[in-house]
Amino acid sequence: EAEVAQSPRYKITEKSQAVAFWCDPISGHATLYWYRQILGQGPELLVQFQDESVVDDSQLPKDRFSAERLKGVDSTLKIQPAELGDSAMYLCASSLTSGQNYEQYFGPGTRLTVT
């Protein structure tokens, strides 16, 4: 069964350092989502791509976060510089296309700890 792949699974970094996460969606899925899940809370959407275009990045802290999906396939989420409050699980999800009728499939996540 096809799955969403994410790496690394765990990352520890010091504050002010740069960190990057990678996501490979299910093959053929046009829509890709990055969510942030702070411990004890539900996931919150950071950015949504349709193919290589950003559809929604209203909750992305653009002063330090960036995301790209250059060829409309895999994606990278970067934080620079990392802050203590960025410690969270970063989840990637993909769907066939955008819209409520299309199930989002989630990857295992990258757990980030900023010290």
Added chain:
Amino acid sequence: AQSVTQLGSHVSVSEGALVLLRCNYSSSVPPYLFWYVQYPNQGLQLLLKYTTGATLVKGINGFEAEFKKSETSFHLTKPSAHMSDAAEYFCAVSAISSNTGKLIFGQGTTLQVKP
């Protein structure tokens, strides 16, 4: 704006007992509603979803949920809990206004199943 409230951050039941996880939503238009399960250090898996039509929705692993418009609720139930049901459960609503499929999650409920 849409929002989701899950009543009770922790629920504990005995194996074989009824599971009831509560979810209330706020939406100015008919919502799409979802329940997801998250096992430790894993991504989210869709349990069930309500779009339109029948208000009682059956999902995987014996779970079901009933959409009650008058109560703005979408509670999750399972007649008999198994040890393997221990996990975190998230209720989510879809932001219909944007039609992008963006999910707005509740804060989650941790289900503990005692032998």
